[in-house]
Every structure is written in C-alpha cells, then in structure tokens.
Amino acid sequence: MAEEKAENNAERWEGSPESISYKPGKGAFLALLAASGLGLALIAFSLWVIPTIGLGNIHPWLPYVLGGLVLLVISFLLIGTLFIGIAALQGRFLVKSTMFRGLLVKLFLPVMFMAGGIMRIPRIKIERAFIEINNRMVRASCGKRFKPEKLLILMPHCIQFDNCKIKVTRNVRNCAACGKCEIGELLSLADEFGINLFISTGGTVARRKVYEERPDAVIAVACERDLTSGVQDAYPLPVWAIINKRPHGYCMETGVAISEIRQAIREMIT
Template identity: 30%
Template sequence: MSKDEGNNGKEHKPRRVLGEEWVDWDGGKEPADIDEGKKTFILLSLLVIVFVFTVGALFWYLVLPRFLSFGRIWAFSLSIVFLSVTVILLAWYILLVVTVFTKKSYMKICLTRGSSLFFFLYPLAIRFASLLGISRDRLSHSFIRVSNTLIRPDRGNGPVLAIFPRCLDRETRTKAREICESHSDVIIHTASGGSAARKVIRDLVPRAIVAVACERDLVSGIQDIAPRIPVIGIPNNRPSGPCKDTTMDIRSFLDAIEFFSPTP
C-alpha cells in the first residue's frame, strides 16, 4: 500500500509550492477557466458608490444641525462640500463606464489606472461580491479586464517585459516564447512569485509589462506597478488547481505583446 493510501484513508491535499496568494486554498476544486466580463466589476463599483453616497448623506443629515448652530455659513459650506464630492464621484464613474465600453478616454487624468479612486473601489467591491456569492477570483478577473481596457501604450525607453509563472505548462510556455522572440524589444522572465517579479521590474525598469499569473497575483501587481508602468494582465487557466500545469489564452497574450510592441 502506498503512502498516500495510508493514514486511515485520509485524503491528502495536492502539494503546491508556488502561489503567494493561495495560502488559504483548502485543496478543493477551483474554477479551471474563469471568464468574467467587465460588467461585474462595473456594477459592483456602482453598488460601492451608492453605499458611499448613502453613508455620506446620513453623515450630512446628522451633523447639519450642529453646523447650523455655528452659523448658516458653516452649514452652507458643508452642503457644498458634500454636493461637490457627490458630483465629482458620479462624473468619474460615468466617464469610467464610457471609457471601458467605448475604449475612448475622455478624461485621462481621471481614468488612469494610477488613480487612487479606481483602486479604492476594488477592496470595497470584494466585500459586496462576497455578500452576493461572487468569488474573489471572478471579481478579480473582471477588475483585470477593466484595468486592461484603461491602459495606453507607453512609447518611452526601456523594453517590454513579459513575466511568466513557473507553473505554466511546457506547450503554453513554448508558444509564448516564440511570440516574444519575434519582437526584439521584448524580454522574457519567469518569476517564482510576486516578490521575485517586483524585483525584476525594479532592476529592468521596463516601459511596459505583460504579466501572466493567477487573478490574485495580477491584482496585487497591478495595484503596485500600474501607477508607474503600464501593465496588461493575462489570467492563467488552472485545470489542475493553483500553481500546477497552468495554461493561458495565447491569442490574448499575442494581442498584449502587439499592443506594446507592434510588428512593423
């Protein structure tokens, strides 16, 4: 009898070495191929904004009498601040939706992925998603799609860095390398995790990044890197679970490389 068949028939969780963001994985089956549209993050962001509006309106209603006791000018000032924030946030959201679905940027300074407001929505959206039975990975996949839509190519100096996870299977890795090798300004790097990928980025200072990883690692990297360097995230597929023989959409990878490094 093998070692795995012993121990009173207890099931053993598959061994995983990689995946900094998968420490909470219980060995159960995960979706092998998530394909969540941009609407999921957009709609949950709307719920977040409505929630913020509601909390703000309640705060305004409760403190307005106290400000009136200090004078009408104070109450008027508070009302102006509340209305201004409301209008700005609502306008930002409308422009975000228009940009995502038309792929035209009408207000670049407001819609860059480096906007703290854009990243502010994500952790709050996760909380609403959990209440609605939407997994973290589904929401993250949608967030990555929105983020990819908002980026613009950087024609500055430096190479385009393609980052692969070590868990990518051989066939997928070979196809991806062939794509990269057909572009002279693309550098390939295989990272053992998020920390290793960040170190390579600091050392190379690329003008753009195409990163392949699970949704959790991609979101973490986008939040850290995107404000400074354009990043396109390609979520991997996990038919064998996290960090083992993963694959990816080769067409999406090719499009991302061509976006930053067009073929003459």
C-alpha cells in the first residue's frame, strides 16, 4: 500500500544520485594505510631500541625479551596492514576475524586522520574509503548470520520531508507513506523483513537506541562524518554504513538508495 501511494504521488521526491560518489578512490586510503602501518611499526621498533641500552644493564636477556614482544607487535601491525590493504583492493577479507576490523577502527583510522591532516588529504575522502572497507569487513567477518529481529536500521531525521507535520522520531509508524520522502518505503522494507526501524534526531539518541535495543548488528544511514564516528563508537558491534544522498546539502531532506539498504539486509540476515 505504501508503494502504491508513493507511485501515485506526483510530487514524489527522487533525490539525486549525483549528489554523492559511491565509488571513492582508494589510492589515498591505501597510501595512508601503508604510511600508518609502517609509522606504527617504526614507533614500536624505537620503543625497543631506545631502552635496550638501559635494559641490558639490568639483565643481559631483558633486551631480547622486550625485542621479542616488539617483534610480535610489529608483525601484527604489518599483517593487519596487509590484510586490510587486500580487503581494500580485492574486496575480500582473508581472515574472518573482528580483530582486524578493530585494528582498522581503533588504531589505523585515527593515525590515518592524523597523517591525512599532515598530507592535506581531505578527511571526507578517508571517511568514504573507510566506510566502504568497513562494510566489506563486516560482510566478510559476520555477514549472513543475523536474525532479522536482531537487526536495527538507523535513519537520520533529516531524511524526512521538511514540511511533513507528522512526528516519526518517536514512532515511525505514524508515517502516512505519502511518498514525499523515503520513510514510507523504508517502513515497508522493514516490515517485509521484520526488522526494527528507528528515525533518530541525532547521534546521541541513536547511541541510546542501540544501547536500549541491544541489536546484534546495525544498518546505519548518515553522512560520512556521523557514520565514521558511529562505527568507531559502536565497535565491536558490526555496523553496515550507508552514505546518504544530499541533494539539498547536509541535514536537509537527505535521501538514501533503498536498493542499498535491501542489499545490506540480504548480506546480513540468515
């Protein structure tokens, strides 16, 4: 019924596919990833070299014990860099472990932002590439294993038609599915699969919803910045992140490709 209404409505808003590039270049991301991995390995190596002289005075074996530990850390960092790089290049992840996703989310990404700032690479480029690779990792490490009722679709409030008087943030089922924005279609999609849909007024409310609902995984739609911080905050919870469309700019009648959400659902549910 929602779809019929949407089709019949002459004022149906389609959004603008041109508003965002869904295929971000990976060159800058890979360069930053390699620089971050090598930089961290170098720091770890320095942590061994510098105190080695002093440790040798305490016990002759201590420099080698510390050296072994540092070697493990360096190996882990370099292997992580390699695996994440392969995931970025080939779209497949060699090890189905959330550990490497954590390495990217919690360690490499902040270092890459710092390195990107020094190299004057726009932050949004790093965020777009990160989002794409995060989704690949989520699919590789934990895809197709969630029950629909344990999934949560999180949408930003700015997707709503600006002049709509209906309050959907408390209860999305208040939506009359008039077709002027995509909330009606999203509701139909959520009902089709039996998934919980929530329209959030902001990041704090979204985080509280996740805390209250305790889903096994989240499909989130937002701008690059909000998605990146959301994925970081939610880790280890898997978040499939979808960048919104912004035909009117940020935070104003944004949109989303429903087909992308449908695909994400299919990739995640059992």
